[in-house]
Structures are given as C-alpha cells and as structure tokens.
Amino acid sequence: MILKGRAHIFGDNIDTDVIIPARYLNTIDPKELAMHCMEDIDKSFKDNVRQGDIIVAGYNFGCGSSREHAPIAIKGSGISCVIARSFARIFYRNAINIGLAILECDEIFTETKSGDLLAANLASGEILNEASGKSYRCEPFPEFMQEIIAAGGEIEYIKAKIKKGSGLKI
C-alpha cells in the first residue's frame, strides 16, 4: 500500500492538546474533531490539508493525554500517514488501533520542505520524497501490529480472533 500526499511539517513534542484541544472533546464525531485539528498551533491547517496529505514531525509526536480523539481528528482531516522522528507511546498505540498509518523516520524530518510530495510504502517501509528524488528507509511494523492493521484496527482484529475461537471469552 502506497500513501501519497503533500508534506505538512511540525516540530518536536506536538502534544495531543494542540492536535485536538480538550474544549472540543465533548464530541466523538470525526468530522467535527477534524474541523479543529491543529488549530492551536496552525490555524490554517484545516483549510490547507487535502485528502491523502502526510504530516512530517519531530520527536515525541502525540505526547500528553490518552485521547484517541487526536489520531481520529488527524485521520478525519484527510491525513493518510504521520511520519515522525519518534512517537509518544499512547498515541502510537491509538493510531494503530484506529487505522492511522504512522512511520518512524529520523532523517526525512530535516530534509523535507512543506508541500513536498511524499510517497510512503507501508509494506517495505520506504518513503520517497518526489520533490528531491531522495528515498528513506524506516522500520516496518512488527508482525503483531501488522496483523492488527491488516484486520482494519484492533476491534476488527478482536472480532476475527473471537470468530476463530482463540480462547477469548465474551
């Protein structure tokens, strides 16, 4: 699966409060959450983002609260993939659980400009910057997580496991 889109650049320690401010957490509607995605750090983001675009960020992306509304808002805004130098732990889990692709890549951060066209191959872990022609390699997902993603998220994964009668009680 290749995800292709323009880069939106963010810095280090992008926390869940700026991804989706708590004042909007009185809803679970992805479209409504997407309307306010990143507004406290980049007011123009929601107007500039196009379906398929890719966020490129620094260290510790998604730190702070456990709100799953954060990856939901990002996915709802049209972003197809987040590439960061590193991710905060809970955000990483949440993104996988809701089916938002995320890749950890250090080098690409310093060499990508806002608006560069990127193509990320999830299976091989290769990311191509079509503007500069340079490609980057990142760690593919561990097998365990690939299974969750292949199932379409954690809930589908559990449903499939229950169907197979893997011993999970319900």
Add this chain to the structure above:
Amino acid sequence: MAMTMTQKILAKHAGKSSVAAGELISAKLDMVLGNDITAPLAINEFKKIGAEKVFDNEKIALVPDHFCPNKDIKSAEQAKVVREFAKEYSIKNYFEVGQMGIEHALLPEQGLVTAGDVVIGADSHTCTYGALGAFSTGVGSTDMAAGMATGELWFKVPDAIKVVLSGRPAKYISGKDVILHLIGMIGVDGARYMSLEFTGESIGYLSMDDRFTIANMAIEAGAKNGIFPVDEKTLEYIREHSKKPYEIFEADSSANYARTVEINLSELDFTVACPHLPSNTKPASSLKDIKIDQVVIGSCTNGRIEDLRVAAQILKGKKIADGVRCIVFPATQKIYLQAIEEGLIQTMIESGAAVSTPTCGPCLGGHMGILAKGEKCVATTNRNFVGRMGHTESEIYLASPAVAAASAVAGKISTP
C-alpha cells in the same frame, strides 16, 4: 532471568515465568477505567465488537469527572451515554456526581486498585496507581473497549529507568518537586516506552500522597508507568482502603535498567515547570518577579488531603492577593468532607479562595477557571502545554500546593 518490578507483574498476569524487555505479551486485567470523555468513544467501539456482556462488571470503573458536573449540552449527552452504559451492563463501579471524584484519587481511595494489579485506563494519568505497587498505564478508548470485552490486552514489555532517591527533603518540599525535578532532568520523552521504577533509602520519607503525585506524572516524562516498591506505608494505606487481595512484587537486585538516575531530596528546591513543557523546570526562587492572575490547587496530581492541608496552612490568616483568583478542587467527596471537618475549607474561603466540587475542570481547559489571553496561572496540575488551560497566549506554571498557595498570597510566583 532477572526482572524489574514492572516486568514481574506483567509476567504473572501473562501466565509466564519470565518476560524480557521488548517482548509482546497478552496480560489479564484487574481493572479497566474510563471517564466521561474517553468512555463514550470506548462504548462505541465496544458495541462494534458485538459483545453481549463485559468481561467482569466488578472490574470496570466509569468516572464522569472531566466535564462533569456537565459543563454544556454536548458534555451532558456524553455523560448520559456513560450513565446508560453503566446501567445496561450493570457496571458496579460507576460513580455519579455526588459520589464522583477525580478518577485517579478516587480509585485508590475506594480500594479498587491494589499492589500487584494490572490496570489500564483510558486516561494518561492512570499511571498514578504505581504508587501502590501496581502496574497501571494509560491507553486509548479502543484499548479500553477491548479490555472491557476480553479482560486482556497486549503490551510490549518495557525497559526501565531506575530512579534512586536519597536524603531527607526540607519542609514543604513535596512529591511534586521530586517529579518536576526528574522531568526537568530527563525531558518529556526521557522515559518514552519505559517504566520509571522509584527506589532508594528515601522512599520512606515520601507519604502515599507524595507517591501518588510522583507516579501520576510519570507520563509527563513519556513513561509507560511509574512504580514504587511496597513498604509499610503502602500496606497501611491498602489495609485502610481495600479488601481486594494484593500481591507484593520486588525487582530483582540484578535486574537490568536502561539507565539509573539519582536524586538527593535534601538538595531539592521548590521546583516550577515554566510554559510550555513540564520539562522546562526552574527553581521557584528564580521566578519571583512573575505576576499571576490565577492559582489552581487540585487535580489528579495534587488534590489530595495532604495537598489541601499544606495549602490551608500557608493561607491561614492571610488573604489572596488583589487581582488573583485562587480556585481549589478537593479531588474526591471524601477528601472534601475531611477538609471541611479539619477546618481547611473554612481557612481557604476566609482567605478569599473559591472551593469547587471535584472535577478535572480547568486542568485540561474544560471549565471552572479558563484563562484569557495573556493571563498567567500557577497550577498544581500536570501539563502546561500551549492552550491547555484556555487561550493559546495564556501561561501555566506547574508547581506544588505549597508554592501555589504562597504565590496566591503574594500575587506572583513565590515560595512558603
């Protein structure tokens, strides 16, 4: 194979004799927690699984504490979703407004979490219960849904940082100063994906309330969990609050740690985290010219009885400075009542402070104390990110209850 305390608890709950850092395991859960913001999303996902019942209706806790008492119509609708789910699935540990407290103060107080437990909560500060010698960690709503349905969850076994505490802290130096100092040392991602295991001869100087504060903010260093060894103080607390069976785990002396950090408590200053990261710490004494507009004393970090005692001691016979709004949030109804009985609330109100029913309220910019453009607040809460408590151009200084109360009286950042 030698294991950390966290690894031992996870191994036991995964039915394994040992586990190693990096291993993926599935562990049985002793408690699954959600609140009025995260539970509605989890309930949505839970229903998609198609489960007819929850794995154990006594091992789920639902606490409407964030935007409750309901702050607006949408919040009221979300709280209603949680209330109706609790009724439909006979969830034993649902706490309605009136019994409700801030979840991470409430669960230990109600005896719902204990030493040796594995606890997940759809709230990042679920790591608080590490103070009791439990493995507890924050997760998202989908993980909460999976936990409610199956009673199990997958984990990557974490590596650990050993934090060795020595020396005796000076008067009014508290758990908040310890954890802010540590976050300042290692950074907001210093313990990313890892456990923070606290140890050392000075653990005994730390009260349970201090330990709850320290474990609570482990997430602010990026940690998966923070954990304390079980000692006499822990056992006394557990016996007083819980009837649940508990199990004491100890790290092996030869356990492998990614790093060891030493903190001498006798050398600790009053510590403040300046905007806009919890790691941006400075001694309070170096910030004395900063005028403030608001003080918040409360939250899952610092709304416990000792926090209120310290604040009341400092406020006694004094007045909140002109132009400063001081708002106090006892974390649970029991703490509130105890504070009334001890005369703390009277002292606070006489000093000019406002006292609220328990709620997370302003900590996450919900309600009950939102900041305007340019305003500065000293808060005993846990995060000072951009816009966390209101306007994106407002500023939050994180501090202990002692520093917060002294600052409220001085009208600027101050120490007792």
